[in-house]
Amino acid sequence: xxxxxxxxxxxxxxxxxxxxxxxxxxxxxxxxxxxxxxxxxxxxxxxxxxxxxxxxxxxxxxxxxxxxxxxxxxxxxxxxxxxxxxxxxxxxxxxxxxxxxxxxxxxxxxxxxxxxxxxxxxxxxxxxxxxxxxxxxxxxxxxxxxxxxxxxxxxxxxxxxxxxxxxxxxxxxxxxxxxxxxxxxxxxxxxxxxxxxxxxxxxxxxxxxxxxxxxxxxxxxxxxxxxxxxxxxxxxxxxxxxxxxxxxxxxxxxxxxxxxxxxxxxxxxxxxxxxxxxxxxxxxxxxxxxxxxxxxxxxxxxxxxxxxxxxxxxxxxxxxxxxx
Amino acid sequence: xxxxxxxxxxxxxxxxxxxxxxxxxxxxxxxxxxxxxxxxxxxxxxxxxxxxxxxxxxxxxxxxxxxxxxxxxxxxxxxxxxxxxxxxxxxxxxxxxxxxxxxxxxxxxxxxxxxxxxxxxxxxxxxxxxxxxxxxxxxxxxxxxxxxxxxxxxxxxxxxxxxxxxxxxxxxxxxxxxxxxxxxxxxxxxxxxxxxxxxxxxxxxxxxxxxxxxxxxxxxxxxxxxxxxxxxxxxxxxxxxxxxxxxxxxxxxxxxxxxxxxxxxxxxxxxxxxxxxxxxxxxxxxxxxxxxxxxxxxxxxxxxxxxxxxxxxxxxxxxxxxxx
Ligand SMILES: Nc1ncnc2c1ncn2[C@@H]1O[C@H](COP(=O)(O)OP(=O)(O)OP(=O)(O)O)[C@@H](O)[C@H]1O
Ligand SMILES: [Mg+2]
Numbered sequence: 001x002x003x004x005x006x007x008x009x010x011x012x013x014x015x016x017x018x019x020x021x022x023x024x025x026x027x028x029x030x031x032x033x034x035x036x037x038x039x040x041x042x043x044x045x046x047x048x049x050x051x052x053x054x055x056x057x058x059x060x061x062x063x064x065x066x067x068x069x070x071x072x073x074x075x076x077x078x079x080x081x082x083x084x085x086x087x088x089x090x091x092x093x094x095x096x097x098x099x100x101x102x103x104x105x106x107x108x109x110x111x112x113x114x115x116x117x118x119x120x121x122x123x124x125x126x127x128x129x130x131x132x133x134x135x136x137x138x139x140x141x142x143x144x145x146x147x148x149x150x151x152x153x154x155x156x157x158x159x160x161x162x163x164x165x166x167x168x169x170x171x172x173x174x175x176x177x178x179x180x181x182x183x184x185x186x187x188x189x190x191x192x193x194x195x196x197x198x199x200x201x202x203x204x205x206x207x208x209x210x211x212x213x214x215x216x217x218x219x220x221x222x223x224x225x226x227x228x229x230x231x232x233x234x235x236x237x238x239x240x241x242x243x244x245x246x247x248x249x250x251x252x253x254x255x256x257x258x259x260x261x262x263x264x265x266x267x268x269x270x271x272x273x274x275x276x277x278x279x280x281x282x283x284x285x286x287x288x289x290x291x292x293x294x295x296x297x298x299x300x301x302x303x304x305x306x307x308x309x310x311x312x313x314x315x316x317x318x319x320x321x322x323x324x
Numbered sequence: 325x326x327x328x329x330x331x332x333x334x335x336x337x338x339x340x341x342x343x344x345x346x347x348x349x350x351x352x353x354x355x356x357x358x359x360x361x362x363x364x365x366x367x368x369x370x371x372x373x374x375x376x377x378x379x380x381x382x383x384x385x386x387x388x389x390x391x392x393x394x395x396x397x398x399x400x401x402x403x404x405x406x407x408x409x410x411x412x413x414x415x416x417x418x419x420x421x422x423x424x425x426x427x428x429x430x431x432x433x434x435x436x437x438x439x440x441x442x443x444x445x446x447x448x449x450x451x452x453x454x455x456x457x458x459x460x461x462x463x464x465x466x467x468x469x470x471x472x473x474x475x476x477x478x479x480x481x482x483x484x485x486x487x488x489x490x491x492x493x494x495x496x497x498x499x500x501x502x503x504x505x506x507x508x509x510x511x512x513x514x515x516x517x518x519x520x521x522x523x524x525x526x527x528x529x530x531x532x533x534x535x536x537x538x539x540x541x542x543x544x545x546x547x548x549x550x551x552x553x554x555x556x557x558x559x560x561x562x563x564x565x566x567x568x569x570x571x572x573x574x575x576x577x578x579x580x581x582x583x584x585x586x587x588x589x590x591x592x593x594x595x596x597x598x599x600x601x602x603x604x605x606x607x608x609x610x611x612x613x614x615x616x617x618x619x620x621x622x623x624x625x626x627x628x629x630x631x632x633x634x635x636x637x638x639x640x641x642x643x644x645x646x647x648x
Contacts, residue, residue: 057552086556090552090553090554097549097552103548104546105568106546106642109643120553120555121554152644165549
């Protein structure tokens with residue numbers, strides 16, 4: 001039995017002034033109905049590109065899906081005909097974007113924008129769609145939804161706009177909901193509310209959620225499984241508890257150490273030295289090698305593959321050799 | 325849209341017209357030459373008594389400020405004085421010719437906006453495509469070529485090479501007794517070349533502007549949102565993108581209206597179109613001051629009205645400006 005959404009060996013490239021760079025390489029992920037997959041990793045590691053690939057929204061050019069497969073319920077999405085993809089987008093697969101301030105169209109009311117999504121996928125008239133939109137605004141916790149539906153995006157706060165985006169995304173009861181850092185632009189109290197909301201929606205609609213985030217706290221709250229990405233690859237994947245409690249990859253360990261644990265005595269935050277190398281400078285070896293305390297010759301020469309070594313799947317020569 | 329804003333805008337428009345009237349008056353009076361001599365010239369010969377009586381009759385011997393006051397008072401009563409040359413009220417002269425000018429200017433404006441924006445949108449769809457290159461080249465040529473040259477070239481083309489459009493006047497003499505419908509068609513037929521000549525510069529500008537504006541808008545987050553909903557490419561382009569891209573086009577269209585009117589004066593002369601342009605041309609050659617000032621007054625009046633309309637439509641189009 002295959003998963004609801006399966007990404008297999010996905011490879012995405014971008015044409016840049018340095019030539020063609022590989023933004024995603026051999027990315028494989030899957031998520032099932034009712035499950036939440038957390039995707040974590042530093043800025044620029046390819047989280048959004050993965051999400052946009054599923055949506056069929058990679059800007060082409062400069063982007064190109066150079067290989068692999070994305071299957072929804074067993075149906076191949078890569079190379080599917082555009083009309084079919086439009087039918088799925090916003091219907092079976094919906095996405096909440098990272099940028100709530102700019103993701104709504106400034107010249108249409110939020111009610112109209114949600115109603116449009118409803119009318120695109122359900123056979124209802126404008127009046128009914130608007131009614132449904134108002135019900136959704138109420139559902140995502142927007143006070144006086146009737147009046148707010150007639151507001152334009154600039155009249156709403158960032159948190160409200162993100163709620164509108166969520167209402168729009170869930171308007172057609174998607175099977176897969178991709179939430180790309182749904183809370184980074186919002187303040188902490190609003191963040192907690194948004195996560196509660198996502199949880200409720202999952203319970204009500206039974207959607208699979210792909211939660212992309214930097215926030216390890218959110219991961220421990222929300223995710224069933226976690227994939228850790230680095231420089232366009234998945235380098236570790238396991239249940240949320242396993243990754244949080246027994247991170248294997250040196251990068252994942254660094255990431256977990258960065259969490260400011262409450263109740264821990266030392267308030268010094270650990271920090272991973274160095275930065276992610278730019279894509280055009282990725283060499284033949286492990287992309288993390290230059291920042292890794294356990295680097296050996298092999299790490300600079302050969303890319304480690306994601307494979308179960310002991311505890312759970314991880315892409316690291318050191319773990320494979322049992323020296324970390 | 326609030327009424328107080330409209331009233332305020334109309335009031336500013338009125339002030340502006342007053343400024344225009346004063347400026348017109350002073351400019352004309354500062355021009356070298358004695359109007360009395362000109363008028364006398366038209367009557368054939370000039371004795372000193374005649375000049376004196378002319379000055380008396382037209383109030384030219386009064387102090388400048390008094391003349392200005394009288395002039396403003398007259399205008400407030402829609403009295404633009406009597407033409408030195410035609411010996412008819414200027415309002416009557418302009419009344420006969422303002423219709424054809426408005427027809428020409430409005431047609432050219434609509435033609436250039438609709439066609440220009442359409443070309444720009446098509447070009448923006450594929451920024452590296454053939455259409456895009458065509459729009460860029462056409463925009464550069466259209467912008468560089470003077471109106472009268474385009475006009476003369478079109479006249480040569482349609483007068484001798486493919487005579488399918490009339491190149492002169494507004495109505496055919498032989499259709500003088502035809503019914504209204506035939507007459508209207510005849511006027512439209514005559515309108516083609518002058519309107520196109522006048523439109524082409526602006527058409528080119530709008531095409532280039534809307535291409536740039538669309539390209540910018542198409543890269544924005546809310547366009548990605550529209551695609552993520554499953555909206556069709558047509559709806560993305562013409563609904564989501566164009567409504568936003570239209571804002572700068574509206575601004576420019578409003579600003580260009582004045583240029584369009586001065587362009588119309590040239591085009592009318594080239595195509596012998598019986599509008600205010602011909603009247604201005606004739607009255608300038610004859611130093612027919614009241615008529616010149618009347619034409620200037622009406623031209624400015626049209627520009628002020630156009631600017632007010634632009635302002636109001638801008639607010640209609642952009643909800644962020646409403647209620648301010
Ligand atoms: N249009 C583009 N042209 C070239 N490279 C691109 C383009 N879009 C993305 N990339 C590259 O793809 C890589 C992955 O980007 P992505 O947006 O997926 O990162 P991310 O993990 O979502 O980061 P963040 O946490 O900052 O959102 C980046 O290194 C970026 O440079
Ligand atoms: Mg991102």
